[in-house]
Amino acid sequence: MDWEWSHSLLNVSSSIRAQFDLPCDYAQEEMIHTWLNQSSFRCLTVILIDGMGSRILEKYPEESRFFRAHMAEEVSTVYPPTTSAATTSLRTGKSPAENGWLGWNQYFKEEDDGIILFLGTSMYGDRKYGGTYAYEKLPIHLICDELNEKGIRAESIWPSWGVKHGCKDYKDQLNQIITLSNEPDVRYIYAYWDAFDSLMHKEGPSSDLTRKELARLNDLTEQFSRRLNSDTGVLILADHGQVDVTPVNLCEIPELLSCLKRPPALEGRTAAFYVREGMEEQFVRIMQERFADSFELLTHDQVVEQRIFGPGTPSPRFEEFIGDYLALAKTELTFALTDKQLKTKGDHAGMMDAERYIPIILLGGVHVQ
Numbered sequence: 001m002d003w004e005w006s007h008s009l010l011n012v013s014s015s016i017r018a019q020f021d022l023p024c025d026y027a028q029e030e031m032i033h034t035w036l037n038q039s040s041f042r043c044l045t046v047i048l049i050d051g052m053g054s055r056i057l058e059k060y061p062e063e064s065r066f067f068r069a070h071m072a073e074e075v076s077t078v079y080p081p082t083t084s085a086a087t088t089s090l091r092t093g094k095s096p097a098e099n100g101w102l103g104w105n106q107y108f109k110e111e112d113d114g115i116i117l118f119l120g121t122s123m124y125g126d127r128k129y130g131g132t133y134a135y136e137k138l139p140i141h142l143i144c145d146e147l148n149e150k151g152i153r154a155e156s157i158w159p160s161w162g163v164k165h166g167c168k169d170y171k172d173q174l175n176q177i178i179t180l181s182n183e184p185d186v187r188y189i190y191a192y193w194d195a196f197d198s199l200m201h202k203e204g205p206s207s208d209l210t211r212k213e214l215a216r217l218n219d220l221t222e223q224f225s226r227r228l229n230s231d232t233g234v235l236i237l238a239d240h241g242q243v244d245v246t247p248v249n250l251c252e253i254p255e256l257l258s259c260l261k262r263p264p265a266l267e268g269r270t271a272a273f274y275v276r277e278g279m280e281e282q283f284v285r286i287m288q289e290r291f292a293d294s295f296e297l298l299t300h301d302q303v304v305e306q307r308i309f310g311p312g313t314p315s316p317r318f319e320e321f322i323g324d325y326l327a328l329a330k331t332e333l334t335f336a337l338t339d340k341q342l343k344t345k346g347d348h349a350g351m352m353d354a355e356r357y358i359p360i361i362l363l364g365g366v367h368v369q
Contacts (some may be wrong), residue, residue, distance in 0.1 A: 001296060001328060001351065004076040005095075005311055009086060012075060012237065012360065013093040013143075019044060020188065022146055025093060025312060031072050032235065032360065039365025041233035043181045045189040048090065049217065050083055051197030051348070053241020054359040056205055056214065063215035066222040067236070067361055074357045078310055080270040080328075081240035081356055082349040084117045085309075087192065090239070091142045095310025097318055100138040102309055103266030103349065106321045107274065108137065114265050124263050124338065138315065147188055155180050157191040170195065170217060174224040181232045197242070204345035205242045205354075225363050236361035241354045245269075245347040247336035253290070259283040265323060268334035268341055269350035272323030280324070287327065295327040296351070 011029040018028050019036050036044070054074040057064040078089045078096050084104055085096040096102050105114045105123035114123040120133040147154035157165040157176050165180075167173040170193055180186050196213060203209045221236070228234065247268070250257055259279040264271040275283045287297050298308070303322045327335070329350030336342045348355045 001079075001298075001306060001308060003079050003308075003356075008076040009078050009090055009237075009239075009358065010093065010095060010310070012235075013090050016044070016046065016188075016235075017093050017143060020143075020147055020150075020152060022093075022143065029075065029360070032362075035072070035362050035365060036233070039233055041365060042184075042231040043186055043189065043229075043233070045177055045181060045191065045232060045234045046090075047177070047191045047193070047234060047236045048087060049196055049236065049238055050087075050192070050194045051200050051205075051240065051242050051346075052214070052217070052238040052359070053077075053081075053354060054238075054357045055241050055354040056210075057359060059205070060211050060214050063211055064218050066218050066225075067359065070236075070361045070363055071359045072362050073360050075360060076356055077238070077240050077358050079308055080267055080349040082267055082270070083194075083197070083239050086239035088140060089310075090237075091144070091190065092140050093143070094140070095312045097307065097309035097314040098312040099140055100315030100317050100321065101134070101140070102318075102321050103270060103272075105265055106134075107262065107265045107272070107323075109320060112262075114263060123265075138317065144188065144190055152187050153183075153185045154188040154190070155186060157189065159192070159194050171220055174220060177234075178224070178227050182229060200242045200346035201344055202346075204244045206244050207345070210346075228364055230364070233365050234363035236359070236363065238358040240348045241357065242346040242348045243332060243350070243352050243354045245332050245334045245344060247342050247344055248291075248333050249342060250335055250337050253286070256283070256286045256290075259286070263337055264335060265321065266326075267349035268336055268344070269329035269347055269355075271327045271335045272321065273325045273327065275324045283325065287325075291327070291333070294331040294333045295329055298326045298328065300324050300326075 010026045014024040014026045015028040015032040077086045088101040105116045117134040120129045120131045144154040160166045261274045266272045334347045
């Protein structure tokens with residue numbers, strides 16, 4: 001698989017880290033580096049709008065006019081293009097392979113269960129492990145924490161479920177950014193908004209509701225930009241885009257399920273399969289017969305050798321999570337087992353350009369293009 005790692009979300013994270021003299025494992029994204037150096041901001045704010053890839057802006061040019069007017073470039077996100085992998089990479093400066101945060105749900109052998117990383121709950125059952133489970137098993141060091149440890153005040157802003165600075169809607173989030181950025185000792189703000197991605201999962205990126213919501217986000221952001229202090233710079237980006245998808249009900253392929261030790265892990269569009277011993281040939285044959293045109297099937301060793309999940313030294317637990325085979329989506333198909341997956345109209349985590357490319361939108365300071 002060909003994936004761009006030298007002009008990617010990792011380089012964006014390095015630019016943020018370098019702004020505060022934090023150690024960087026990867027080169028800076030040159031355009032962001034120039035913007036930051038020439039603008040000399042007191043406060044840098046990063047707004048991540050989940051799912052708002054650059055190709056959704058192209059799809060709705062009128063509705064995203066302000067975003068597009070301030071879009072400096074597009075870069076590749078990480079692989080797989082999904083929230084748990086991408087936001088963790090942005091917030092740490094490490095690749096998914098290094099962090100071990102690879103997908104929505106990962107199989108933990110000590111629990112014999114696929115666990116949703118962000119929720120700490122079972123993917124296919126009702127077991128609950130607690131919201132800190134993944135952080136304890138796969139510890140990460142976040143930029144905000146690193147800055148606060150250095151005595152540089154950093155804040156993060158979240159949807160309503162956030163422990164700190166939870167927001168009832170996107171407008172409220174923008175208002176909280178204004179309030180915090182006006183406090184003289186605040187140097188860095190990370191703001192995450194998830195509702196746009198959730199809407200597209202439910203309705204699909206081609207839906208009229210998606211178009212209208214993008215227009216609303218665009219207009220609210222334009223209004224917000226007029227209220228920014230001149231010493232505050234804002235970088236807006238996404239973790240991934242989305243595509244309209246057709247779920248494949250694995251329950252309707254019993255001959256395939258019979259090959260598996262457990263349900264698939266990671267994502268519907270980057271699915272890790274754990275195959276029963278002696279069933280490998282049957283599994284590969286079925287996958288090739290039914291899905292050769294829609295999924296690229298890699299062995300465990302190929303995934304490791306090709307560094308699918310990015311550069312750097314992999315997490316000690318990395319190889320546990322990638323399964324015996326990995327299926328990477330090339331078309332609109334997505335594997336599904338749960339009711340929620342079967343109802344999905346929009347998804348991500350595959351190889352298509354609409355999932356892969358994200359915008360870099362710069363507000364304030366010196367205009368760079």
